Amino acid sequence: MQGHGLNSGSHPGDWLSGRALASHARGHWFEPSIAHRTSDEHGRRSEQVTTTALDVVGGDRSTVVARINGELRDLSTPVAPDDVVEAVSVDSPEGLAVLRHSTAHVLAQAVQQMFPEARLGIGPPIKDGFYYDFDMPRPFTPEDLDALEKAMVAIIKSGQRFERRVVDEGDAVRELAGEPYKLRLIGSEGGADVMEVGGLELTVYDNVDAKTGERCWGDLCRGPHVPDTRYIVPNAFKLMRTAAAYWLGDQRNEQLQRVYGTAWPSKDDLRAHLAFLEEAEKRDHRRLGAELDLFSFPEQIGSGLAVFHPKGGVIRRVMEDYSRIKHEQGGYEFVNSPHITKGQLFEQSGHLDWYSDGMYPPMQLDAEIDADGTVRRQGVDYYLKPMNCPMHSLIFGARGRSYRELPLRLFEFGTVYRYEKSGVVQGLTRARGFTQDDAHIYCSREQMAAELDSLLTFTLNLLRDYGLDDFYLELSTRDPEKSVGTDEEWTEATEALRASAEVQGLDLVLDEGGAAFYGPKISVQAKDAIGRTWQMSTIQVDFQTPQRFDLEYQGPDGTRHRPVMIHRALFGSIERFFAVLLEHYAGAYPPWLAPVQVVAIPVTDAHNEYLDGVAGRLREHGVRVEVDTADDRMQKKIRTAQKSKVPYMLIAGDDDVAAGAVSFRYRDGTQKNGVLVEEAVTEIVDAIAKRTQV
C-alpha cells in the first residue's frame, strides 16, 4: 500500500506515433437523450446520471478505451453531447498498447507487493509487450518472475478499477515522496518526452479494489487505461526476461532492473506470439551456422571474429561472385586496399578524432626507446582499418581526374575491423571483423540526383535477386547540432535522396536528425520470411571527405571542382547479409546458393556407381553434388540429406538404373519418380541458373 507512483508513460515513438496505424475503431456521434452535465465547479459527484464513453461505445469487453474528439481517453471519461466518441478495440494498435500499459501497472503493483523496497522507474508499452523498470535491492531471479506472474494473476482476478485522478504538482510531490525516480520526472529531468502528462496536468491512476473500494496501489501516469484489471486476460500475458537498463536510457545514470513482459488480447494470441519466438529461435543464424556447419567463432581467435567453414565458404563465394558480376555490369571498377594503415590517414579523414574508441588500438612500429626511457626514434602508429573510404579517396586522388571519368565508382570487398564493445558483439550481425561490399561513387553535383536514382534501383534489384522483396525506405536527415556542410548542400542531397526514394513507390519513413555528420542517408529496410525487419543497404551522401582529402576534378570549363562522394554498401557487410539470408531461408537456401545442391542417394550400394555417373553429368554443369556412399540405409540417408536442407535428393535403385532415370525427392517431401537423367539435369541446372526457390 505504500507504493504511489508516477508513470511517465511510454517512450515516444514506440507506439501510437508509428506510421499507418490502422484503427479498428468505429465512430459514434453521441446523441444526447438522457444525459446531463454533472460536474459542478467543486468537482463533487452529483446524483445526476453521468454519461461516460463506456455508455456510448462500451459493453463489449474488446473495447478497452475510447477516442474522444480524437484523443485516447478512459472509458470512464464523461462525455458531452457534441463529443465525437469512437470505440478503440483491444485488437487495434492503440488498444493493444493500452492493454499492455495497464499490464505493466499490474506488474509494478505485484513487484511492490513482493519487494516493498522496490522503487518505480518507468513502464511503457513496447512492440509485443511492455516493460517496467525498478530500483531493486537485488536483481530479479527467474523464480521471482514466476512468483510475480502469480501475484499479477491474483491482482487481475481481483478486478481492480483503474481510476484517474488529477493532481497538482505540490500534491504529487507529497504523494510521491517515497518514489525518487518519479519525483525526478515531475521535475525537469527527462523533459516533456518522458513526462507525458499531456503537457497540462499531472494525473495519478489509482487501482481500486472492486469490492471494498479500497485503494490498492497507484502510479502517476498519463493513461489511459483499461477500465479494470479483468480486461487483462490472465493466461494471455507472460513475463519474459529481466535485464538491467539505465535510468532514462543514459549510460551515466543509475542502472535499474527491468522486467520485460508480453501481453495479448487472448490466450491464442499469446500462444501465436510464443510460437513466433520459437520459430525465430530455430532460425537463429548462430544456431543454424553450427547445425549446418557453415561458420564458427573460435575462442582462440577472439570475440566477434568468425571463420567460415567449407559449406559457409561456398555460400559466401556465390554471394560475392554474383554481386561482382552485377557490379561489373553496373559500371563499377574494382579496387583493393590494405587492412592496415598509418594513423595519419584516419587523422586526415577525421575518424581517429571521433571514432578511435571503436578502433583496435594501434600497433606502434619502429620506435626506439633507451633503457632510461628516452625516445631515440619516434615510432609510427598503424591501425587496422575500420572503413575503406579514406583508401578509396586516395585512389581517386592518385592522379588528376577529369569530369569525363565521373561518376567514378570504386568497389571493393573490403575487410574492416572495429573494436565493438564486448557487450554488443552478436554472431555475424555484429562482429569485430567483417567484409563490406563497399563502394564509393565520386560524381559531380549535377550528376548526384540521377546517380542516386539509378543506385537505389540497382540496390533494390540486387536484394530482390537474393530473395528479399518486401522493403521500405528510411531517410535520415540532418542533425543541425552534429553536422558539417552548408544548408544548400544538405537540402540538395536530401531532396535528391527523397526523390529517388519516391520513384521506387515504396513507403518512406523519415528519421529526423538521424544522419551522420557528413551527409544524409537512405537505408533499405527489408522484411524477412517471418516478418522481421532488417536494415540492409545504406546510401550516404558525403560532402566532407572530398574536402578533407582535397579531391578535385577538372570540369569541361577547365576549372577544378569538388566531387560529391556517395558511400554505399548493399549487403552492409557480407557476414551480416549472410546471417540475414540464413535466417530468411531458415537454412533452406534456393539451389543457386545452397552449399550442396544435390545429394544422390543409392537404394543399395550396388547403385553407387550409377549415381557417380549421374553426379558426373551434373558436375559438368557446375552443380555441387555429392553421392552418399556411407554405410547407412537409404532411409537414413534421406533423413540426413533432409536435415542438411539440400534442395534436391536424387535416388536411384534397380528400376531407375534400368530406365536410365533417377527419382527426385524435394525438401518438402514430395517426389517425382523415374525422371530421365537428362531431364533431371536440365531441371536442376535450370533452377540454379534462374535462381528460383524450390
Add this chain to the structure above:
RNA sequence: GCCGCCUUAGCUCAGUGGUAGAGCAACGCACUCGUAAUGCGUAGGUCCGGGGUUCAAGUCCCCGAGGCGGCUCCA
C-alpha cells in the same frame, strides 16, 4: 563498457562436496534394404582458464576468457 545468467565429449544436455554420464554425431563390424533414424561394438573429457576454501571441488568462493539476454553504442 554496465547488469544478470551461462560454460561438462564434435552437438544437445544429465550429474546431493566423495572414482565423469546419456542421446545424436564420429569410427569399426554385420546387414544390401525404394522416400525422415538397421543392429552390435569402439573411441571420445585439462568438467572454459587461473587462483582459493576443504581430508576431498565439475559442484563452494575470487579473478580472467568466451557465450546468452538486455542497456548504452553501431563511423
